[in-house]
Amino acid sequence: MKLSPLSCVSVALAFSIVHTFRYEDLVEHVNSHQEQYVEALREWVAVESDSSDVSKRAELHRMMAMTADKLRAMGGNVTMADVGEQELPDGRTLALPKVVTAEFISDPQKTTVCVYGHVDVQPGKLEDGWATEPYNLTEINGNLYGRGASDNKAPVLAWMHAVEAYQALNMELPVNVKFIIEGMEETGSNGLDAMIVAQRDTFFSDVDYIIISDCGWLSPRPALTYGTRGNCYFSAEIEGPKQDLHSGVYGGTVIEPMTDLIGILDTLISPSGKILIPGIREAVAPLSEEEKKRYQDIEFDMENYKNKLGVSQLMYNDKVELLSHRWRYPTVSIHGIEGAFSASGTKTVIPAKVNAKFSIRQVPDMDPAVVKKQVTEYLQSVFARRKSPNKLKVTMVIGAKPWLANTHHVLYEAGKKAVKRVFNVEPDMIREGGTIPIARTFQDVTGKGLVMMPIGGFDDGMHSQNEKISRYNYVEGTKLFIAYLHEVAQIQRSRV
Amino acid sequence: MKLSPLSCVSVALAFSIVHTFRYEDLVEHVNSHQEQYVEALREWVAVESDSSDVSKRAELHRMMAMTADKLRAMGGNVTMADVGEQELPDGRTLALPKVVTAEFISDPQKTTVCVYGHVDVQPGKLEDGWATEPYNLTEINGNLYGRGASDNKAPVLAWMHAVEAYQALNMELPVNVKFIIEGMEETGSNGLDAMIVAQRDTFFSDVDYIIISDCGWLSPRPALTYGTRGNCYFSAEIEGPKQDLHSGVYGGTVIEPMTDLIGILDTLISPSGKILIPGIREAVAPLSEEEKKRYQDIEFDMENYKNKLGVSQLMYNDKVELLSHRWRYPTVSIHGIEGAFSASGTKTVIPAKVNAKFSIRQVPDMDPAVVKKQVTEYLQSVFARRKSPNKLKVTMVIGAKPWLANTHHVLYEAGKKAVKRVFNVEPDMIREGGTIPIARTFQDVTGKGLVMMPIGGFDDGMHSQNEKISRYNYVEGTKLFIAYLHEVAQIQRSRV
Known part of the structure; x- marks a missing residue:
């Protein structure tokens, strides 16, 4: 039996009182739970889930299990998919970390988004020049230092906390939410490509949009990312x-x-x-005139960038040259x-x-x-x-492969509205010099729309010593995700 | 009161029966004590006295103390000289290992030799490709594998065992023997230069010759070394x-x-x-004709050398070119x-x-x-x-600096005789591509004759993975040192 959207809501109402979207209540919930969010991040950062170091593989497996446990505790329908083995240079093989998927389906008629993230990290050693223990989350002046804090553990947790906030306030999720969380991103997402291909007509069949939050802003201003190298x-x-x-x-x-x-x-x-x-x-x-203009319009402080990196001279002195060579x-x-x-x-x-x-x-x-x-x-x-x-x-x-999106896609329009609601500014439309290898695969295999919505700060030092995410970005980023789920639901309504 | 040589001997005879030199008895002693020699080497190799790794400094200090203890147990007059501190790149300072000196003076009228050696080692880690634990001496097919086995712990021990053999058989040492053993050779003998300068008129005043055994043979044939880079x-x-x-x-x-x-x-x-x-x-x-001829006369198997290194082609295909570029x-x-x-x-x-x-x-x-x-x-x-x-x-x-000796010096003539006695062959007269930085300092500061008498094998892999010394070289090398002390004493007699 296929229910109409209206009768579906009626059924839900018959079993429990479901509140409608009230952004202020959700914000209040997030504000009052930020210590728990920090503790959750501390627990995750403590796991040395370095995917490039095969001697740390047990830690990586543990990280995947913790991820699955958390999603299960939230009531998700969780699976851990075996994606095979990795061949080492010496010919030995090693089990890849399982890929965790979870589904939070409030209504099959609704739009379904799939949040992609990863919980593996780059190597991090105190002797490389860290001021704090890389795997011991340490808060200094509002910044949470730790390997993987910004790349990508806090964003993954923020998405989970966004779903939890709706659940805690007994508000229906505006859209269905799926998660796909992997543990090999930092070394090339081994095994994930094949899994996406294999599940194209199952897990991904009802997914409308894919969301990735595995990057950072360009400046203190929030940003949406439409391309990666x-x-x-x-x-x-x-x-x-x-x-x-x-x-x-x-x-x-x-x-x-x-x-x-x-x-x-x-x-x-x-x-x-x-x-x-x-x-x-x-x-x-070749660089088009429109593209060139877009670079010219971005507010970007070359001097500040130079000082942040601590170099006396950049590779290019012109903003358009610099940003285009970066992206x-x-x-x-x-x-x-x-x-x-x-x-x-x-x-x-x-x-x-x-x-x-x-x-x-x-x-x-x-x-x-x-x-x-x-x-x-x-x-x-x-x-x-x-x-x-x-x-x-x-x-x-x-x-x-690189990935490039159309900035006029409805997903980006929804993103601009969510940014406006939470931060009261227009986002920067940026590209990312780094690689999220799987973005291109999602696009090529599933054919679904994909948006990149970063919450990492511009100075988070991903892959460097002293990686961090600010408490501000972590907490406000959670609100952004909450607001975005609501805005994506509006796309659905205007489409229907 | 200054005694004549004759009365000195009479005094000695009055207190104990001193046997005269009997080479066969010394050889017999060495043969019957080789297990103890191997055990002594095992104990020394177990100390990770890597002078280039400042985190191993405690081990290096322990190594110097063990060296001093052994020389004291042999009845030597032992001192441990403080040679100051080392400045690290980050500005911190670190105490240098003390330099151990010892004196075995049987008769002030006799020739005095000073044996130089070092007990620090190059870095060695199993993961670098060692087949055995680098700091656990392991005997395989007559070879004793371990970091520092050949460079320079076994030769230092062999010199001590040579002196001990004379002592054990109650034979008077043919010459007085001094030792100077350092712990910073592998990183440039920091502090030793200054110490040699400072003790030129004290410790070194009665030294006639300096002997260094910190190198290897060119082939299975024993060699004497007359130059280092x-x-x-x-x-x-x-x-x-x-x-x-x-x-x-x-x-x-x-x-x-x-x-x-x-x-x-x-x-x-x-x-x-x-x-x-x-x-x-x-x-x-420039390469002189005489020098060129010397290289031509050396028996050197290019094919064997190439195979030993495991390369398909050497830098030079001509023997003279190859050896001269090596030395x-x-x-x-x-x-x-x-x-x-x-x-x-x-x-x-x-x-x-x-x-x-x-x-x-x-x-x-x-x-x-x-x-x-x-x-x-x-x-x-x-x-x-x-x-x-x-x-x-x-x-x-x-x-x-490089170092170069006159191959016709009496010290080398005595060396040839000792090699002849132990191995029944003429030694190769070779140079060494490696550096014994202190050789040049000894020569410049003390002005004494210096000889290099290697006992390490040509394939000992100094500074490489799987460094070793063969039991044969270790044991026969001990006999060579015993014989050499006797031959050097003959120089004295012919000189007087």
């Missing part, structure tokens, strides 16, 4: 002698892998940041070298096998499969010219 | 943003320190190993980068401050003070051309 992460490994050698005893008799590696890495980028790999720059979509042009970063001497002190070693990690941010119309070929062929040709007896192996470890 | 160890630090940045969020807006660092490192050496720093190659003494030409090795991402996994970071470690081996007539200036000026000029806003700081952390 992708990322191709490479490993270039050079292998020479069969073991590390004493640089005094053997130096001068072997071509050292480090010399070769430095030599090929130096051909990736010019001193001013120009990418030298043939074909990369040519693939980038819509590719860039190469060399992250480091595995296998060489990296500690303090003065080890006199010739490392036998060294492995450089670098990545190239992807933008429309680059294609990771093509980039993989371009980079591999280029490095192999550069290396061949060195006539080295060592062996080079280039591997693309992550190949995540 | 020096070493200038540099740190090139590039500092950019005030903290690590997310490569997605900030990539494309800052000139990354890693890009700059890779760029300047790539200007140090050509792909074929040619040093590109102006002035370095010009300072090297008497400078070379640049890039050891690694501190501050960048060096673990396994895929961290997407822009490291804020990166510090490359590289070193240049020194040969006559290079001068570390000049090299320091050449390298610093060159890198600063290369860096300036990049027009980077980042800051470069070049520091020479170690500046050790």
Whole structure:
């Protein structure tokens, strides 16, 4: 039996008194529960759910279980999906963390949103220069410091608290809410792509919109994000002698892998940041006049940005150049070298096998499969010219596509209204230089509308030492999500 | 009262029966005590006396105390000299390990030798690719694996066991023996230079010869070493943003320190190993015809060397070229980068401050003070051309001079006789590509003759994973030292 929307409401009323949306009451609830929210974040930050460090895998599994437990306690219909195994460089396999899904369906006739988030984190060690213990949430001057605080544990919790607020006040959820929470985002969302494909016609069949809150604002002003860069992460490994050698005893008799590696890495980028790999720059979509104008209109304090980063000079002195190179042009970063001497002190070693990690941010119309070929062929040709007896192996470890949305989509219009209600300002319409690899997959596989609604602050230091989220952003962000659920429901009504 | 040599012997005879030198009895003693020797080495290797890791300093202090205890137990006159403090890069200071000296004076009229050695070690971690625990001495097929086994703990112990053998058999030591054992060799012998200068007219006043056994043979044939390369160890630090940045969020807006660092490192050496720093190659003494002939005469299996290192091609295919570039030409090795991402996994970071470690081996007539200036000026000029806003700081952390001896010196003639007695072969006359920084200081400050008498095997893997010394080299090396003390005493007699 298919009920009409009207009779459905009647049925609900027959069983309990359901209050209608009253924003002020919800705000009051959030304000009075912020200590519980901070405690919940403290408990989550304490879990060292570093997905890039295989030795921490048990912690990651525990984090997924805690996530499922919380959603179950909220009354959600929760599953933990097995997404298979991960192959390690040495050939061993390791179970991937399960993906947690949950459903809060108040009315099958209503719009259904699916909130995506992740609870894995980047590595974090006190000795890297943290002022506080990375896995011990510490509040200083209204900021909550801890690895994963902003990326992405607080936003995930804020979404849960938004649903809880409606539940606590016995207000019907304006839309049905689903969650899909993963534990491999920081290393490329292994296993999630296949799961989305597999559940396209089941879990995702009744999802209308996908919401991601895994990014940050550009300034103190709230923002909506309509694009992200992708990322191709490479490993270039050079292998020479069969073991590390004493640089005094053997130096001068072997071509050292480090010399070769430095030599090929130096051909990736010019001193001013120009990418030298043939074909990369040519693939980038040209900057349109409308786009250029949008950058010109963004209020962005170059001086403040420079000071925040602590550099005496940025790569570009012009705002449009800077923002466009941050968001819509590719860039190469060399992250480091595995296998060489990296500690303090003065080890006199010739490392036998060294492995450089670098990545190239992807933008429309680059294609990771093509980039993989371009980079591999280029490095192999550069290396061949060195006539080295060592062996080079280039591997693309992550190949995540960029994502770009239409800023005039109803989801963005609803977002602007929610921002207006909570913060009483218009949001910045921004892009994100970082990668949310799964955004593109959601779009390609499910064909659903996708919105990015960040609550992280512009200075949260995601992936850096001293990552934090402010109590303000965490609490007001919860209100934003509450308001957004209401605004998305309005889309539904105007559509019907 | 000054006694004549004759009356001195009479006095000694009046108190105990002193046996004369009987080599076979000493050999018998060594053979029957080899298990104790291995146990002594096991006890020493178990101490993680890594001088480059300041967090291991307590272990290093313990190692020096154990060394002093052993020498005291042997009846030596032992002192532990305070050589001051070490300044760390962050400005803190740390006590240097004390230098242990010991004296075994049987007769002030006799020749006195001073054995130099060190009991600190290079870093060693199982995860670097050791097959056994680096600090747990493990015997496999007659080889004793452990960090510091060959460099330099077994040779130091072998010298002590040589003295003990004479004592145990109640044979008078043929010469007086002094020991000077330090704990900072692997990081540049901090504090020792000053101590040698300070004690030139006291501890060193009656020393005739200095003996160092801190190197290895060239092949299975025993060798005497007449030269070592020096070493200038540099740190090139590039500092950019005030903290690590997310490569997605900030990539494309800052000139990354890693890009700059890779760029300047790539200007140090050509792909074929040619040093590109102006002035370095010009300072090297030309290869004389006599020297060339000496290299030609050395039996050296290039194919075996290549296979041992596990490379498909060496830097030079000609024996004279290869050996001379190993021993008497400078070379640049890039050891690694501190501050960048060096673990396994895929961290997407822009490291804020990166510090490359590289070193240049020194040969006559290079001068570390000049090299320091050449390298610093060159890198600063290369860096300036990049027009980077980042800051470069070049520091020479170690500046050790090369050392070269006259192979016709009486000490070497005595060495040849000792080798002949123990191994029944002529030794190879070799140089050492590695650095024993203090050799040059001993020579310059004390003006005494210095000999290098290695007992380490050619394949001991000093500074590498799986360092070892063979039981054969350890035990026969002890006999070599016993025989050498006797031969040195013969020099004295012929001189008088």
